[in-house]
Amino acid sequence: MIYHLIYDMEAICRRVVQDQLKNSGLKFTLLNRSELQIDQQIPEFSFDKLNKIFHGFGVQIAADPEDLIVLKIKDAIRELIEKGENITVDKNSCYLSKALNINYRYLSRVFSALTFTTIENYIILQKIEKAKEIIAADVLTFTEIAWRLNYSSVGHFSMQFKNTTGFTPSRFRRIINQRRNLV
Amino acid sequence: MQNQLVYVLLADDNEDDRVDFVEAFESLKIHTSVKTVNNGVELMNFLNEPSSQLPHIIFLDLNMPKKSGLECLIEIRKSERLKRLTVAVYSTSSSEKDIDRTFLNGANIYIKKPENLSLLKQSLLQVLTIDWQYHSSGLNRDNFLFLL
Numbered sequence: 001m002i003y004h005l006i007y008d009m010e011a012i013c014r015r016v017v018q019d020q021l022k023n024s025g026l027k028f029t030l031l032n033r034s035e036l037q038i039d040q041q042i043p044e045f046s047f048d049k050l051n052k053i054f055h056g057f058g059v060q061i062a063a064d065p066e067d068l069i070v071l072k073i074k075d076a077i078r079e080l081i082e083k084g085e086n087i088t089v090d091k092n093s094c095y096l097s098k099a100l101n102i103n104y105r106y107l108s109r110v111f112s113a114l115t116f117t118t119i120e121n122y123i124i125l126q127k128i129e130k131a132k133e134i135i136a137a138d139v140l141t142f143t144e145i146a147w148r149l150n151y152s153s154v155g156h157f158s159m160q161f162k163n164t165t166g167f168t169p170s171r172f173r174r175i176i177n178q179r180r181n182l183v
Numbered sequence: 184m185q186n187q188l189v190y191v192l193l194a195d196d197n198e199d200d201r202v203d204f205v206e207a208f209e210s211l212k213i214h215t216s217v218k219t220v221n222n223g224v225e226l227m228n229f230l231n232e233p234s235s236q237l238p239h240i241i242f243l244d245l246n247m248p249k250k251s252g253l254e255c256l257i258e259i260r261k262s263e264r265l266k267r268l269t270v271a272v273y274s275t276s277s278s279e280k281d282i283d284r285t286f287l288n289g290a291n292i293y294i295k296k297p298e299n300l301s302l303l304k305q306s307l308l309q310v311l312t313i314d315w316q317y318h319s320s321g322l323n324r325d326n327f328l329f330l331l
Contacts, residue, residue: 009321058321074320115319116213117312125316132326166293166330175286175328182287 002180004137016057024050034075036061070114072100073107077123081130081149092123128164131157135173142169189311192238193219194226194255196247204242207304213311223250227258230265237268240314245274245285253288260289267324269314282330291327306331 021028027039051061076099093104111119127149134145146157161169191208195201201219208215220226229235245252252272259265271292272285282293292310297303309331317327
């Protein structure tokens with residue numbers, strides 16, 4: 001019997017960061033998922049050490065302000081998708097510039113320079129990743145997935161899925177299911 | 184990613200193809216350090232050598248003599264140390280059966296080998312960008328499947 005796990009990413013991230021920081025003996029406050037306040041000066045070497053500890057968990061401390069902007073944009077996008085909000089190009093630019101209080105043209109330039117992809121493409125990729133996760137869990141139909149991720153129709157969803165991944169949703173599901181049975 | 188160096192390992196027995204790939208990588212705005220090996224045996228020897236710098240991503244020609252790309256892929260996925268590496272397989276075959284078989288054996292990306300250099304550059308840029316998202320945005324690697 002195979003069971004599916006449903007993750008609360010927020011809780012997992014907090015837990016990992018908290019545990020690792022406690023071990024380091026530093027005084028800190030976690031402001032939210034992506035902002036950490038350290039209540040004391042830390043010498044360069046322990047900063048490196050911290051980064052090394054976190055690295056094994058896929059956590060990185062971004063020291064550069066532009067890296068931070070990229071992280072905040074990614075967080076805001078993830079949140080929008082998790083909530084199942086309707087994301088359109090003009091809506092998202094408005095939302096992101098409001099959320100970060102920085103004008104969109106600047107956001108978009110920094111994002112493209114640092115990630116080599118555009119905010120628009122990133123949103124599509126994230127939506128498709130979410131769709132893959134739901135398909136892999138094998139509980140919703142494609143129509144329900146399209147609806148949940150705010151596509152205007154299942155046809156539109158299938159097309160974007162195909163354009164992004166190269167697979168139709170049903171071929172993707174078939175491969176995932178077959179692969180699961182092999183393990 | 185701007186200043187990041189992406190380590191690429193390329194396994195192909197055809198010298199012309201290796202030259203094309205290396206040229207394509209050098210032209211991209213993403214900075215890569217490319218190492219090439221000439222066949223599957225060399226690839227596995229390199230990967231299994233503990234002192235080797237493991238790549239971010241392996242580009243693997245499916246059709247190689249001695250040890251095929253598929254055999255290498257299977258060995259990589261069986262190895263505790265290597266199984267999380269991103270593997271992009273490429274081949275001239277566009278048969279659905281061939282393609283699905285490589286995914287079932289653990290490929291992350293399947294590239295239908297482009298016909299000219301400028302298309303190759305486009306595909307490689309796309310592959311590196313996608314791979315980077317998986318490294319930097321905490322995406323679920325079980326669902327890391329792309330067909331280009």
